[in-house]
Amino acid sequence: MRKTIDAAALREPQVMAILNVTPDSFWADSRMSEPEAVERRVREAVAEGASIIDVGGYSSRPGAAAVSVEEEWRRVTCGVEAVRRVAPDVTVSVDTFRASVALRVVERFGPVIVNDITAGEGDPDMLAAVARCGVPYVAMHMRGTPETMQTLTDYDPDVTTAVVEYFRLRTEAMRAAGIAADRIVLDPGFGFAKTVAQNYELLRGLHRLCALGYPVLAGLSRKSMIYKVLETTPEGALAGTVALGWECLRQGASILRVHDVREAADTVRLFHAFER
Secondary structure, three states: OOOOOOHHHHHOOEEEEEEEOOOOOOOHHHEOOOHHHHHHHHHHHHHHOOOEEEEEOOOOOOOOOOOOHHHHHHHHHHHHHHHHHHOOOOEEEEEOOOHHHHHHHHHHHOOOEEEEOOOOOOOOOHHHHHHHHOOOEEEEOOOOOOOOHHHOOOOOOOHHHHHHHHHHHHHHHHHHOOOOHHHEEEEOOOOOOOOHHHHHHHHHOHHHHHOOOOOEEEOOOOOHHHHOOOOOOHHHOHHHHHHHHHHHHHHOOOEEEEOOHHHHHHHHHHHHHHHO
8 A cells, every 4th residue: 555645845946747548538649548558657757756646537628528537547547547557656646526436436445636627526425535535635716617617707806805705614624524734735726717818817816815824736738828918829829838837837736737847847847056
């Protein structure tokens, strides 16, 4: 059984590599389903500097179709098995909002980070399950579902205030459920139930979320908030991803969740040098 994950390390700037074991994630180059391709992706991510690999079996792109529990479990198992086989010392994160999937992963593979795009609102059993497992928990801000979220972008008084206040309440619920404060990570949910303009407003105020005292994860890799402004496609959004990643680190985020590991790892190295 793998050792417990060091929660303190989540406060250090680092790179989380995206491993989508799905056929429909928004960026085509990140989709993979064959075990050989999954294993190759793991080897590449580790060699390029990832300290966390985030395994997802259920696409959360806008308009994504629902996936059954068993199909999600099959996909997640493929990804986590590959990480444990190829890089047993690398921390695994599992991108799921289902308590049953999270529990099965921990029971079979040992401690992982649970990365929940619904902050526990997608499954009423999730917070209790995470508390029981004693693992780190990434809670993301989103409204609605992947099918409906882009119709739910009306915030009062503004998106940054709404997200910060949301997490004030959700972290209270997490702690009341038994999740230790040092195991909570917050994700503002760039691109989820937010317009392009709101994403930049949220980015501009990211330091306010960091001020709550929890580690913050920033996931804006190749998203529409970049490629729409640059009038390109996800394939043309790497430079923009690097630029905004630096800004997230500057304001206090500690985890960059990315498709392009080498470039993000270089960004973190340069940021360390800049701080020194």
